[in-house]
Amino acid sequence: MDETSLARDRMVEEQIARRGVQAPAVLAAMRTVPRESFVPEELRRHAHEDRPLPIAAGQTISQPFVVALMAEALALRPTDRVLEVGAGSGYAAAVLSRLAAQVHAVERYAELAASAAGRLRELGYDNVELHIGDGTTGWPAAAPFDAILVSAGGPAVPPALTDQLAPDGRLVIPVGETPGDQRLLRVTRNGPATLSQEDLGAVRFVPLIGAQGWTEDGRRAAEWLRP
């Protein structure tokens, strides 16, 4: 076994399994996806540490444990079609692509979307499609989705996203009153007009900026998002 796969195995054991993530498929995906390929060259030696790392455009690649926790919370089946909002480096999308049939990932920074798409292509993750745009309104052209992961924190659950959930669909999203401090929520579509919601704990993500998220200067983007 080479050095980086040893580092990944250790990361999964010490940071992820030990903290309670159990789904074997999720642990396997976290062992397989080469996290070091998704971080900036000069940070490669930190790739398997227990924290988010900076990427381009002032954004971050999420902490490995948080990616695993969210992936487990989505309860993915191999036939599922998934949307990720906030593709960033493409790391979480790559993990999701090992657990589902098809992943659509939306990123608002063209620069990040282009490098994520290139990286995923090089690594052979050919069931991920990268889109540039505002993912707070989902990706209607590919909807509905069995699962939606939002990798940035918004002021409320965007109605556009629950609208794009298939029957039994799951949405995992960090939601909080201020742009850097959230609760991780799981919203499940139980019926055509019924949603249920669970709180999975405290998290800290970069802000979700868009029509159904925050404005660039940290205000709620839309009147209907007020409590």
Ligand code: SAH
């Ligand atoms: N999943 C990523 C984490 C990136 S951080 C990874 O594994 O690397 C969150 C990302 O969400 C940032 O790149 C940010 O630009 C993006 N983002 C924020 N608001 C967005 C929106 N409305 N639509 C799409 N992407 C958004």
